[in-house]
Every structure is written in C-alpha cells, then in structure tokens.
Amino acid sequence: MSKGAANARSQIRGGLGLFTGRTPYVWLSNxxxxxxxxxxxxxxxxNATTVRVPFVADxxxxxxxxxxxxxxxxxxxxIDPNYKYPEVLRGNLAFDHDLPFGxxxxxxxxxxxxxxxxNYQNLNYIPSGTLPDGMVTVKKLxxxxxxxxxxxxxxxxxxxxxxxxxxxPFRHGFYFKASYLYGQSFTVxxxxxxxxxSK
Numbered sequence: 001m002s003k004g005a006a007n008a009r010s011q012i013r014g015g016l017g018l019f020t021g022r023t024p025y026v027w028l029s030n031x032x033x034x035x036x037x038x039x040x041x042x043x044x045x046x047n048a049t050t051v052r053v054p055f056v057a058d059x060x061x062x063x064x065x066x067x068x069x070x071x072x073x074x075x076x077x078x079i080d081p082n083y084k085y086p087e088v089l090r091g092n093l094a095f096d097h098d099l100p101f102g103x104x105x106x107x108x109x110x111x112x113x114x115x116x117x118x119n120y121q122n123l124n125y126i127p128s129g130t131l132p133d134g135m136v137t138v139k140k141l142x143x144x145x146x147x148x149x150x151x152x153x154x155x156x157x158x159x160x161x162x163x164x165x166x167x168x169p170f171r172h173g174f175y176f177k178a179s180y181l182y183g184q185s186f187t188v189x190x191x192x193x194x195x196x197x198s199k
Contacts, residue, residue, distance in 0.1 A: 003182070006136070008015050008097065008098035008099075009097075009098050010095065010096065010097040010098070011095075011096045012093070012095055012096075013093075013094050013096070014091065014092050014093035014094060014095070015091060015092060015118065016089075016090075016091035017089075017090055017091070018087065018088075018089055018090075018115070019085040019088050019089075019090055020085055020086065020088075020116075021085065021086065022062050022085055023085050023086065023118070024191075027118070027151060028151075030077040030149070030151070031077045031078060031079050031151070033077075034074075034075050034076055034077040034143075034149075035076065036074040036075075036076040037074075039074065039075070040062075040064055040072035040073070040074055041072060041074070041075065041146055042063075042064075042065070042066050042072050043073075044066045047093060052062055052066075052067070053066055071148045073144060073145055073185045074145055074146060075145070075146040075147045075148075075149070076145065076147070076148045076149070077149045077151070078123075078148065078149070078151070079150070079151045079152075079174065080150065080151065080152035080153065082152075082153075082157075083151060083153060084116045084117060084153055085116065086116055086117050086191070087114075087115040087116045087117075087163050088112050088113065088114055088117075089112070089113045089115055089117055089122055090110075090111070090112045090113075091110075091111055092108060092109065092110040092111070093108070093109050094106060094108035094109070095107050095108075095173075099166065100111050101168070102130070102168055102169075102180070103166050103167065104166070104167050104168070105164075105165070105166050106163070106164070106165045106166075106167070107162075107163070107164050108162070108163045108164075109160070109162050109163075110160065110161045110162075110163070110183075111158070111159065111160045111161075112159045112160075113157075113158050113160060114154070114155055114156060114157030114158060114187075115155065116153045116154075116155065117153065117155075117156075117157050117187075117188065117189065117191075118151065118152075118153065118154075118189055118191050119151075119152050119153055119154035119188055119189055120147065120149055120150065120151060120152075120189060121150045121152065122150075122151070123142050123148040123149070123150050124140055124142055124145050124147055124148040125138040125139070125140060125141065125147075126138060126139060126140075126141050126147070148176040154188045154189070156186070156187075156188050157186055157187045157188055158185075158186050159183060159184065159186070159187075160183055160184060161181060161182070161183030162181070162183065163179060163181045163182075164179065164180050164181075165177060165178065165179035165180070166178050166179075
C-alpha cells in the first residue's frame with residue numbers, strides 16, 4: 001500500500017471454510033475400557049488395621065466387596081450410534097486501508113459456528129428438584145452404578161471476534177503496531193480431557 005494520501009489504497013479480504021478432523025481415539029477407547037464388566041470400583045474408608053483387600057489369583061473371581069466398604073460399582077461408557085467427528089464452519093472478513101504517515105489500518109471480523117461437536121451426558125443422574133436460587137438438583141437413577149456416560153454430538157456453540165489495528169513499518173526492520181480485539185465464545189464442551197468422566 002502506498003504512503004501518499006492521494007494514492008491511498010484499500011482492500012477487502014476474507015474467506016470461508018468447513019473444517020473437520022478425526023476424534024482423538026482415546027475418547028472412543030473409553031467405551032472399550034468401561035463396559036461395566038471389566039472393572040469394579042470399591043469405596044471404603046482407609047484403616048490400616050482393619051481394611052484388607054484379599055489377593056485372589058483367579059482373574060475371573062476377583063473380590064467385589066471389602067469389609068467395611070460399599071459394594072463395588074461400575075462406570076459405563078456408551079456412544080451414540082450416529083456420532084460424528086467434530087466439525088465447524090469458520091469465516092473472516094477484513095478491510096485494510098492506507099492511513100496518513102505511512103500507516104495502515106485494519107478492521108476484521110472472524111466467526112466460527114459449530115456444525116458438530118462432542119457432548120457428554122451422564123445418564124445415571126436425573127433431575128430431582130430445584131433449589132431456591134433456581135439450580136436444579138439431581139439424583140442417581142441406579143444407585144448400583146457410578147456413572148453412565150454417553151458420548152454424542154451437539155450443534156450448539158459459536159464464537160465471534162472483532163479486531164482493529166494500526167501498523168507502521170519503518171526502515172532497518174523496525175515496526176509499530178497497536179491493536180484492539182473483542183470477542184465472545186459460547187460452547188457446550190471444549191473436549192480438553194482424555195477421560196470422559198472429567199468432562
């Protein structure tokens with residue numbers, strides 16, 4: 001872009017794309033490791049003198065209870081048969097314009113819309129009431145289970161960002177830039193953990 005006011009130039013640029021990728025396979029492996037058959041969680045208060053978990057060499061006959069503790073419970077992971085890999089629609093639109101004193105001003109808008117994203121639900125907890133502040137309370141549907149976690153999709157979620165900047169290049173590699181950015185983001189699940197129970 002030229003520096004003179006009479007020769008000031010402008011440009012509009014932008015793009016639009018549909019982005020997707022495979023699900024981290026560890027999310028899918030939860031369904032194979034937490035079937036409700038292979039593992040049992042035992043809950044008991046620790047006491048060095050009375051709590052003992054007996055050793056049993058037979059892998060098919062492991063203890064399901066410990067004296068003084070609750071009966072063993074299982075965690076089950078399941079997946080929606082119509083589950084799809086995460087996918088977003090993303091686009092941007094920007095306007096660049098020459099300013100006095102050799103500066104360049106830029107205004108840009110960037111948006112992202114969720115097409116498919118991951119969604120985890122604990123099917124073993126159901127609404128049981130409402131607190132005075134409006135918060136919903138829950139209870140276990142089946143007290144013999146820990147969690148029943150369903151991996152499915154959600155279409156909810158979006159982000160948008162606006163940015164404004166002024167920049168000025170100088171000789172000998174010096175460069176000046178000032179910018180302001182503002183945005184909002186709405187999401188159901190960011191998928192930042194490999195363990196379904198922690199989401």
